[in-house]
Amino acid sequence: MALHLVPRSLQYVEAVSDHGSIQAASRAIGIAASAIDRQIKLLEGRLEVQLFDRTVTGMTLSPAGEMFVVLARRWNADENRIWSDVKQMQGVNLGHIRLVAMDSLANGVLPRFLHHVAEVYPKVRIDVEIATPDDAVTALRADEADIALAFNMKPQRDIHVLWTDDLPLHCIAAPGHPIAGLKEVKLATVRDHAIAVQSPALAIRRILEAHHGWIFSENRPPVVTNSLQLLKQLVVSGSHVAMTSELDTAQELLDGTLVAIPVRGLSIGPQTISLGISARRPLPRIATKVAELLARDVADILGEVRARETDR
Secondary structure (H helix, E strand, C coil), X not given: CCCCCCCHHHHHHHHHHXXXXXXXXXXXXXXXXXXXXHHHHHHHHHHCCCCEEEECCEEEECHHHHHHHHHHHHHHHHHHHHHHHHHHHCCCCCEEEEEEECHHHCCCHHHHHHHHHHHHCCCEEEEEEECCHHHHHHHHHCCCCCEXXXXXXXXXXXXXXXXXXXXXXXXXXXXXXXXXXXXXXXXHHHHCCCEEEECCCCHHHHHHHHHHHHHHCCCCCCEEECCHHHHHHHHHCCCCEEEECCXXXXXXXXXXXXXXXXXXXXXCCCEEEEEEEECCCCCCHHHHHHHHHHHHHHHHHHHHHHHHHHHC
């Protein structure tokens, strides 16, 4: 039987919250439904408050129940930190780390980093959640992630930024595209071509729209998507160009399937890429090592991309 430091009642509340009913939670965690129901009712009786709103379609958290789920997740994170630190004291690099990152990094930075972790820390488990930059910060604050790799993340009272780098805006094009041979390009020139742009769910679109909104309404209508993978495929095909960062397209730039041309005459500063953690609780020592490894891997791939573009 697995040993848990988190009280059973908190485990059961979290499981029912995640799965929507006692029966579903029972199947998911392998505990009898009667045992889960008993523990939750005992907790509700002691508190004299309902943790769940019970309906014919399932169970949803009450406001009090939401507080207990937050507590359960924090307790789980603390349990993970304790186990990891004890194993570190014994010379074993063991741990469970939750990373939240951007969709645009899924075919470049993240595979390289995960391969690196498997080589250096083979006993460390990494859970990777893909999210928007805003949701990444929310996940850190809610103790749903240990590390966030996100665009435009700023140091705040409850967010500590371990590493950051600037990401100037570039026009991304296929090597055979007319723009590809230019050393730099103005925004108006980019707009003369078919362009794929990010949806307002992504920060770069909101920034461009605030300062250069005309590119979304004049001349050719753009293709709009919230998928960086689709955007990159359109550009690779040669039918469109796009405006984004070198990191978004790092693997394609290194492979030579895309080129990046600096965009001049912008009235906006560069985006940033940052590695952040919660400032409210310490990371396990192994998680700190893994975060440092991730920062080095991102810095290395940016260095490789910039060296290639300089030589182009």
